[in-house]
Amino acid sequence: MHCGACVGTCPVNALTLDETVVRVNDECIHCGLCTVVCPVGALEDKED
Amino acid sequence: MPEVQEWDVVVVGAGPGGSMAAREAARNGLRTLMIEKRQDIGAPVRCGEGMARVWLDEVGITPDRRWIAHEVKGARIVAPNGKFVTLTEEQAGNETGFVVHRDIFDRTLAEAAVRAGARTMVKCAATGVIKDGKGAVIGVRARHWGNELELRAPIVVAADGYESQVGRWAGIETKLAPKDINTCIQYELVGIDIDPDINEFHLGSQSPGGYIWIFNKSDDSANVGIGVNLAMIEGRAQAKHYLDRFIEKHPNLKKGQNVETVAGAVSVGLPLDQTAADGLMLVGDAARMIDAITGGGVVNACKSGMIAGRVAKECHEAGDFGRAFLQRYERRWRAEMEEQLIRNYVAKEKLITLSDDVFNKVVDSLQGFKIERITTRDVLRMVQSRYPEVVKELEDLL
Numbered sequence: 001m002h003c004g005a006c007v008g009t010c011p012v013n014a015l016t017l018d019e020t021v022v023r024v025n026d027e028c029i030h031c032g033l034c035t036v037v038c039p040v041g042a043l044e045d046k047e048d
Numbered sequence: 049m050p051e052v053q054e055w056d057v058v059v060v061g062a063g064p065g066g067s068m069a070a071r072e073a074a075r076n077g078l079r080t081l082m083i084e085k086r087q088d089i090g091a092p093v094r095c096g097e098g099m100a101r102v103w104l105d106e107v108g109i110t111p112d113r114r115w116i117a118h119e120v121k122g123a124r125i126v127a128p129n130g131k132f133v134t135l136t137e138e139q140a141g142n143e144t145g146f147v148v149h150r151d152i153f154d155r156t157l158a159e160a161a162v163r164a165g166a167r168t169m170v171k172c173a174a175t176g177v178i179k180d181g182k183g184a185v186i187g188v189r190a191r192h193w194g195n196e197l198e199l200r201a202p203i204v205v206a207a208d209g210y211e212s213q214v215g216r217w218a219g220i221e222t223k224l225a226p227k228d229i230n231t232c233i234q235y236e237l238v239g240i241d242i243d244p245d246i247n248e249f250h251l252g253s254q255s256p257g258g259y260i261w262i263f264n265k266s267d268d269s270a271n272v273g274i275g276v277n278l279a280m281i282e283g284r285a286q287a288k289h290y291l292d293r294f295i296e297k298h299p300n301l302k303k304g305q306n307v308e309t310v311a312g313a314v315s316v317g318l319p320l321d322q323t324a325a326d327g328l329m330l331v332g333d334a335a336r337m338i339d340a341i342t343g344g345g346v347v348n349a350c351k352s353g354m355i356a357g358r359v360a361k362e363c364h365e366a367g368d369f370g371r372a373f374l375q376r377y378e379r380r381w382r383a384e385m386e387e388q389l390i391r392n393y394v395a396k397e398k399l400i401t402l403s404d405d406v407f408n409k410v411v412d413s414l415q416g417f418k419i420e421r422i423t424t425r426d427v428l429r430m431v432q433s434r435y436p437e438v439v440k441e442l443e444d445l446l
């Protein structure tokens with residue numbers, strides 16, 4: 001949906017929305033909030 | 049090398065808050081640039097599109113047939129068991145009266161900013177703030193059709209909504225706790241059976257920590273959506289699942305066809321403690337000026353945007369863009385709306401704890417009463433007479 005809900009929710013500002021791609025930078029702490037906020041469940045957190 | 053441009057004020061974001069700030073700044077003679085990351089101001093419509101009429105005059109917006117989709121006379125608060133009470137337009141607050149085409153509404157406000165003298169750039173995304181040696185914001189970096197820009201201005205207005213990057217870049221704490229976030233999704237359903245004069249709000253555990261709205265866009269179509277609280281949903285059950293479940297249970301909606309899906313999130317906490325930094329003001333959703341009960345933000349975005357536009361002018365007159373000078377922005381928007389925001393936040397915190405049983409009993413107690421002349425004391429008395437055990441739970445709320 002590219003709505004940006006995850007970007008605004010990320011507590012460490014690790015996400016950016018680049019057109020249709022959500023990019024995650026090294027700041028990610030794998031809290032999983034972005035996967036919860038996604039209204040359509042499009043995100044998954046794989047810790048590696 | 050990035051292309052450098054000099055402006056009196058740069059506004060980031062062309063939603064209602066940004067456009068009102070740009071309009072006001074331009075009217076006051078400032079060289080004003082408003083940038084929008086999307087190619088299309090107003091779209092996608094991340095909004096239930098319900099809007100009161102009364103406040104428009106205050107901020108100098110003339111109701112316009114282009115953006116009024118439909119008019120309603122009131123709203124229905126529907127309990128989980130399907131019983132409801134009907135409120136008049138005045139009682140239903142900021143979200144009832146007009147149902148609008150938000151994309152055209154936003155476009156109209158942007159046009160007004162342009163006609164006042166503002167310049168716009170769409171498909172222009174802010175990528176960072178420019179700071180001087182002392183840490184004051186003196187512009188934004190942006191990308192426009194692949195070109196890197198340095199948009200320099202002694203004062204920047206951040207109207208970048210829920211995502212609100214600019215405030216963070218400038219060092220303002222904008223972090224949200226999960227309990228202060230509602231995740232939302234909405235459909236535009238066509239070919240449904242509704243009472244065209246009445247919008248609906250459905251409460252209870254079918255939309256944990258939020259509500260389901262049915263805001264009529266014509267006699268047989270509506271913006272049907274949901275907001276659910278991040279701290280209250282089961283696991284990763286998404287907003288979409290809750291909304292689909294609701295529609296599945298309502299044959300009058302299920303028969304409709306969806307012509308648009310939009311998703312997003314909204315903050316339902318308190319407004320930020322700090323909405324100004326050296327060279328920067330935050331307006332609207334970016335400053336978390338959201339009615340925590342309804343999730344509505346357009347009215348406050350417009351009001352704070354207008355205040356910010358005027359303060360930008362005063363900054364230029366005084367030659368002072370520092371945080372101390374910008375306290376006048378803090379003072380003015382808080383005087384205008386903060387008390388109401390706090391009151392509704394406190395009420396919301398209580399509301400979301402009520403069980404379906406309590407919602408059902410309260411709405412049941414109010415059956416058959418004329419709501420127009422009702423006071424909160426009347427509500428308590430009526431509930432007391434039918435369900436004395438429930439009154440304790442309501443006392444804090446009312």
